[in-house]
Amino acid sequence: MTMVYKCNNCGSAATPVTTQKGNMKLQIFLWFFFIIPGLFYSMWRETTKQAVCGVCGANEIKSKQVMSDYKPARPLPAGASGPNSSNNFSTTYSTRH
């Protein structure tokens, strides 16, 4: 299975990149001086994580699964289990009786 991404904004088949809102320097500052606000700020930034287009930065990436290598598994037709099928049958028959 292959994941194919398409940006609804620019139409490119771009690989999504993960971005976060907020400021890393402010996050470090808050961590350094105020441990608890820094923790909450980090948690808030985690919630804003999103996949955006690697070309235009729009967060309109849609993904869909493409079954590129998919081959349907065909069940064996009845009676095509090989020359041993009759053998197996007689064995089962004899053990039952």
Ligand SMILES: [Zn+2]
């Ligand atoms: Zn785009």
